[in-house]
Amino acid sequence: MGAFHASALDGVAGNQALPAELLLRLLAFDGGGYGPPRLALQRAGLPEPAVAVILAHPVPGARMEFARSAGAEPAQRARLVDDPSLRVRTALAYGPEVYDPRTKVAPLPDAVCARLLDDPDPSVRAALLDSPHLAPSFVVSLATHHDPAARRRAVRAWEVLPPGDRSALLADPDPEVRRTAALWECRRDARLTADLLRDPRSAAEALRRGLLDRADAERCVAERTHLEALAENPSLPADLVERLAVDPDVAVRLTVSLRPELDETRRMAIDFPVEDFSRGDVEWVRGGLADPQLLRRAATSAHPLLRRAAAQSPHLPPDLLHRLSRTKDPVVDEFLGRCHPDTPEEVLMRVFARFGGTFSAWIAETHPRFPREGLAARYADHPDGNYRRLAVRDPAATPVLIERLSHDPAVWTRQAAARDPRLPLARLREALHIPELASSAGANPALPEDEMAAVLDRAGVPA
Template identity: 30%
Template sequence: MDPLLCGLAGNPALPVALVDGLIALADPDIDDELARRDDLGRAQAITLAARDEAGGVLLAYEGLLTAADADPTAQPRVALALLDQRAGDPAWARLLAASPVVAHRERLAACPGLPPDVVETLAADPDVGVVVELALWGEPDVAARLARHPHAEVRRAVAANETTPPEVLAALVGGEALPPARHCLVCDREEPPFAHSPDCPRPDCELRPGASCDGSHESTALDILRAALENPATPAEAAAGFADHPSMLLRWALAARPGLPPQAYARLAVDPTPGVRADLASNPAIDDTLIRVLAGDSSPDVRRALAHNPRVPLDVLADLTATTRIGAMPLPRIASATAAEVEELARSPHAAVRALLARRRDLPDGIRDALADDPDAKVVAAVAAHPGLTEARLHAMVDRHSAQVLTGTAANPDATPAVLERVARHRPPVRKALREIARHPRATAPALLPCLADARFRPLAARHPALPPEMVVELLSDPAAPVAEAAAANPSLPLAVMEVLTRRAIDGQAS
């Protein structure tokens, strides 16, 4: 792989004529980069697709190919990509349904809008993997029919299909209305009773870790129940009875479900598995009483999950900040706070609560500025990237809190070149701040120089269009291939240099 040519192939400033020149090289690595360009013409896309099927699949999904551009016999994967977007010829589906390549039939079975006769062919396919894909992605009537399939793996796929009719999912959960399955992946391969070791040494073994069958296909039966319980289309009344099931996996599958009766949620709240309680804590369907119970849970994971519940009361959230590291993710309850609640949060005596509010990026100007002037560095760091902060205020934040607020300041979309240059000059360097500068659209060459000095961010900075052209050219000779490739992809690379690189490659191939 030539890093310069690969970078050049992705350069957004590359003229059409030079794109054609790189296409003429017929190099797989360069073709892969060219196929990802936003400005490819249809003729260029057809040329690339004809040469490489993987690139053709990408171009098909990008909408650059039509049915007239694909041959299902020569490039079946491209045809399948078009069928997957309902842009292919229905006749292809009949051809591919008879393909000797199982992977092609499996991919076809996952495509929408297949002709009825093709669906029938795939439902009767001798390879269970094909039928599984059809059961997973098929229309409601297809899923309903395949729920009675003799292979348990097909039923597992039906249980996971969100278009499966609710009454069919209820039958899969209850089990009484369906004939027993006769096969599973385990007894297809091994004589029951058999339990597959999680540490199986066989490199060609495809069984799931812990899969087992004593004749009742028990591990797959458990998988069917789990898939159905996780499926939002399964009726809540059919699922609720599993809240005290011996299987932790089934109880866990219930914890995030809406619509369960309060008694089921109450049983899950005392589950011995913290993960079950954590998923329950983040479930918007639980009531205030249960929220307050879970706020006192011994597991920090449960309390952290509760903080992300969109219905958690603000007073409970304030209490959680005193006992739990919540992280930097914006919280749904803070995002949905009313104007009055926002004002209340901004006046909170707890800095951690003010910092949660400061992560919002749509605050009223007055509250935003008040948080930027907050005496607590964590609050200021949280609000530092908020749009609308003036250059003077950003400088003042850095004056007061220095390194603690540099990363957020560098990430501010309104940070001026002067602010970014000041952050870049800080000693010792703040690496996360340099990363933000290296990708900031307002960064200048002086701000980018310290980023180039850090090996971790040198490739990112080498791609920045604010670098002077002569510096970009110099970086083409960098010993690190990612840096040289990034420089070749820089739109500030002079056109004359682009032409030299392309011509040199064409001449080298001709010789």
Template identity: 35%
Template sequence: MALNPSSPEDVLLRLLAEGPPAVRMVLCRDRILPEAVVEAVLEHPDTRTRGFFACNPHVDPAQRAQLVDDPEWFVRARLAEAPRLPAGGAPRPLPDEAVVHMISTYADELLQGTFYRQISTELYRTMPTHPVAKVRCWGVGMWDLLPAGTQAALLADADEDVRDRAQRHARYQDSAWMERELPDRSCHARWDILLHRALSRTVVDNVLTAPVAEGERAAIAGNPTLHADVVVLLATDPDPEVRARIAHRADLGPAERRALAADPDQKVRLGLSVHPELSEEERAEIDYEIPVNDCFYAQPEPYVPRDPQDVRRDAGSGHPLLRRKAATDRSLPPDLVERLAVDDDLGVRVLLAQNHPDAPASLLLRSFLEYNGHERAHLTTRPNFPTTGLSTFADHDDPEVRALAARDPRTAPATVERLTRDPDPAVRDVLARHPNLPQPRLTELLDDEELAHAAAANPAWDSEVVHRLVTMRGQRV
């Protein structure tokens, strides 16, 4: 009953005051709450109860942020930890002022883990120049993406901690310093340097002649500081993994591009086929194959927005991977959304559905029906996912598709009742919550060990029954 959207405010307040911990947990963590209940939660004497609300992904983040100065460490820790959502879901950011306050006053140990997922993109972009020094310290973490002028300002910052952090990041661009720091054994620090940091000629030569571990040649092949002559050398490396890494480099010369375009390895040819220096005609001449069993994911908004002209160029490309890249851009204009929504490539359509805030209802439904990979369920959480007409899928072979009938307010009562006996437990559960479930079956389910919880959350109960159910605490109506 704590999860029932039709439970009256007085019932929720009673459950909050009298319910056992399990009830308070689902009430405070797993649903939207009326304002009066929110106020009662914020003042609740039980630390864990406030902690449940601190990590509620359903309520307005500004409501959660009212716990920012809670006297208990546990509650502040739960607020700092990003709420957990189903695969593909991203928590809504906390208000910027709350984030700045937390960075300024919380111990560093509370801001580890997933706290960063609650920071808005707008605040991220202002962090390197923010008036609060501790926020600028966070901004230093975007060092490689910062303009030279901003880097110089951070190196000369009035705050010692900001300067120290900036100097540490600047050292990553000093190949001599990185050479001295490079561990002589295979470990995370060594791989990080080989993949991302400035490489001296000595380090590169040692990797080419006496690597410490397998895969180090492929690691330096993607390093942005690799010397031009070594790029040429590795373009003919006998290891296809090395050539595949080289094929993605923007600094490849024409001769290397031509050679890799005809490489005997399919993975190398595919990597070269999306090179930014190729014309559409050159791209079309490459014999590449698009993987057919790819999984697609919702993408975080980039720190640096893409150039709209580059996005438009990729959206009009004949190469599916470039169109997929364009499809992840959240600022894609309406004409490109319309074009990519009917693209021939499943990946383009699904990525557009997963990422664009205005993905049309027809695209979202089509993507759900045609795609059964990772984050499929995330599609149903998108803003425009349809509700009407879904009852037509009540007899579909795929149980996840049959379950869509639970989202349709016009699903016939007889169909709802039948699906509460579906062979799939997830289908039974969601249909037991449908308000069109006939009352006799709904009452019957309160005695069903499997579906009693789902039936109790059904919004079809009137307030009199809700009060009776709470009073009887699990006894028969």
């Protein structure tokens, strides 16, 4: 199978116009021991006959790709819980890898997770406990599990655990479970904090989160012990906050400047540095991205890291979204483009201009507010090929222009044109045999069924 045939097959695998008969044929393909293309296995809304083919596929890699498909329903993926392949069960246990913050993955049913947690192989159990997709109800149920690793995972749900489960975890026979639980409970227990400070493995985190006795706080300031962590501690006395606000360590001063209780006057009186592209990972803002009052405090702050943290919320009301859109901070722009469905067009265009490459293409293709109208007139003759491909998005772009752009010097522009259903059929057929365009042409929804079948034939997919 030639390289361009493989590429065309990948395109057809993701083609939304692929007929059901050809989809079933493709899904049964063994791919020389690698299985069918991933795009076929991870399509959203696969019909039951297609799911049945995947579940019975002789190539474990095919079942593994389906196990971690964000497009599949949890109940469909759950049918792999007893798969004979360790790789498949491990993939199922961890779940889909998600890179788009707007993508939500529904968790597997609790009963399926419980069976995975009883899997005889430790890698399956570990993958499940590491999964970011567990239902809260299942995490809470882990508090009484016989496996200490499961009980440690339950501690992450500390604030919603019943009091009896919290007490049991604090007295757990496993020292790591006890320590992990103590690091949560120490936020309201100075005695636990003092105990944790004596353990080098937990001292920094206890200083960051725990309820502090004044004597311990003063000692840590005097000894300069984990000062950056201490500067974040919510219970740090106000006079010690003031001392750390003028500390010679710039990282300590920056941490103090982000404390939630400071008013704007005091916050901005601190001499703190901010790198141009620091991400703004502020815990108290990150934990309140759906809290209107907290978001308003952060978004209206003069502190750039608080504004960047607020920009990561998909819940910004229109006035705060407008306000942040006018900061012209590249990091704010990026977060708005990633996270907010109503990001203004001008912000999206700034993000597109700044990044170029794959991220710009992702923004242009997936964001519901990215502009379309007028792009052909503005960009079809732009000197930058990254902009010329935007002309393909314009509903008013003619087949003549689309064909012209399919010969563009920039490969991404050619590929965008090859995916467009307005591309004249003769050029679309030709593009199937051009290595760098074959995948895009295969994904074109205007590709005739007989051409899709021919791609499968050339790739050696049995009828």
